[in-house]
Amino acid sequence: MAKDKKHNTEIVTKPQWFDGESVTIPMLQILKEDGSFHQGADMPEYDKDLIVKIHDTMQFIRTLDERMIAAQRQGRISFYLASRGEEAESVASAAALDSGDMIMGQYREQGALAYRGFTVEQFMNQLFSNEKDLGKGRQMPVHYGCAELNFMTISSPLGTQIPQATGYAFGQKMDKTGKCTICYFGEGAASEGDFHAALNMASVYKVPVIFFCRNNGYAISTPSQGEQYGGDGIAPRGIGYGIKTIRVDGNDVFAVLKATQEARRLAVEENEPVLIEAMSYRMSGHSTSDDPTGYRTREEEEGWKVKDPLDRLQKWMKNEGWLNDEDVQQQHEELKAKVLAALKEAEKVPAPHIDELINDVYDEPTPLLKEQLEELKAHIRKYPDAYPKTSGRLD
Numbered sequence: 001m002a003k004d005k006k007h008n009t010e011i012v013t014k015p016q017w018f019d020g021e022s023v024t025i026p027m028l029q030i031l032k033e034d035g036s037f038h039q040g041a042d043m044p045e046y047d048k049d050l051i052v053k054i055h056d057t058m059q060f061i062r063t064l065d066e067r068m069i070a071a072q073r074q075g076r077i078s079f080y081l082a083s084r085g086e087e088a089e090s091v092a093s094a095a096a097l098d099s100g101d102m103i104m105g106q107y108r109e110q111g112a113l114a115y116r117g118f119t120v121e122q123f124m125n126q127l128f129s130n131e132k133d134l135g136k137g138r139q140m141p142v143h144y145g146c147a148e149l150n151f152m153t154i155s156s157p158l159g160t161q162i163p164q165a166t167g168y169a170f171g172q173k174m175d176k177t178g179k180c181t182i183c184y185f186g187e188g189a190a191s192e193g194d195f196h197a198a199l200n201m202a203s204v205y206k207v208p209v210i211f212f213c214r215n216n217g218y219a220i221s222t223p224s225q226g227e228q229y230g231g232d233g234i235a236p237r238g239i240g241y242g243i244k245t246i247r248v249d250g251n252d253v254f255a256v257l258k259a260t261q262e263a264r265r266l267a268v269e270e271n272e273p274v275l276i277e278a279m280s281y282r283m284s285g286h287s288t289s290d291d292p293t294g295y296r297t298r299e300e301e302e303g304w305k306v307k308d309p310l311d312r313l314q315k316w317m318k319n320e321g322w323l324n325d326e327d328v329q330q331q332h333e334e335l336k337a338k339v340l341a342a343l344k345e346a347e348k349v350p351a352p353h354i355d356e357l358i359n360d361v362y363d364e365p366t367p368l369l370k371e372q373l374e375e376l377k378a379h380i381r382k383y384p385d386a387y388p389k390t391s392g393r394l395d
Helices: 048-073 087-095 110-116 120-127 161-174 193-205 235-240 253-270 298-305 309-320 325-346 354-358 367-382
Strands: 102-104 181-186 209-215 244-249 274-279
Touching: 048 087, 048 110, 048 120, 048 253, 048 309, 048 325, 087 110, 087 181, 087 209, 087 253, 087 274, 087 309, 102 110, 102 161, 120 325, 161 181, 161 193, 161 209, 193 209, 193 235, 209 253, 235 244, 235 274, 244 253, 253 274, 253 309, 354 367
Parallel strands: 102 181, 181 209, 209 274, 244 274
Antiparallel strands: none
């Protein structure tokens, strides 16, 4: 794919300039906004069971997001990040993978984790940082991780997972596992130096990694076009690094599924890294700490509601006779009750014992860590009212 053969490139005798308009990358769309297929579209591999599972997972995530935003507003959890409007990206792409493939997410990939089988109870335990949390309460909410499901624990700093994905995929190639790594990130994270280092290394070493960029239009409050980048989005950067690249409609389940199925084949069978840029829109605020009315209009948001990925998929399923309005409403009510029940149980579970704070750092806690732990306990005993979840469980 690389064209620079020791600088033996095509010779010209007059200056030829290239800019962001020199390459136009189209967007793959299979399912139109009205719920019908484009005639002659190249379809993904799917059956009814797969599409129903994708739909049910998207519906679950939307319900979970709604309830947990409300819980944060009530002061029951400290923080939350929703993926409303972007559910098709994570769920449909996860559906195209093998369960042994590694997933490295940013923080809107709860759909991929749910598709893999992460339970509502596990979501709640993490969000409440209780003693049943797989991360032992050490992460802020929405920073999920599950070794059993091959889902790497999420890290807050943007972009750190991108070079890690390249390295992990290099290991998969060396071990001949027949698996790949998918790495999710937003277009804002693509401004980090980690993005460029990761793509260049993946291209040079030909590792089985899928870089999945969710271009939702905003890096928190910064609009993408014109303020994050001056070129044609993120996809052209893949071409610049010699990587197979595709742009898809991120609100189209079938387009995302098709692109990721093909990307996985390229990654696993040909050791070709792939960049997917999925075009979507963040219908919610960046997080519960964000108010999007300060930087975008209601008219803009309304214009994107007609492109809603869940509504679009449901239109198609209704046309196929796989779903009706009563089914949708009943499922929503059942999921709402399930989420609320799990929430109530999780908030009753105590926080991890404070001794867990120094475990898993070294094989055995060092004398210095033990000394610091005792100093912390002494501080909590002195100010017990400031630490209500911990002061009663120090021994």
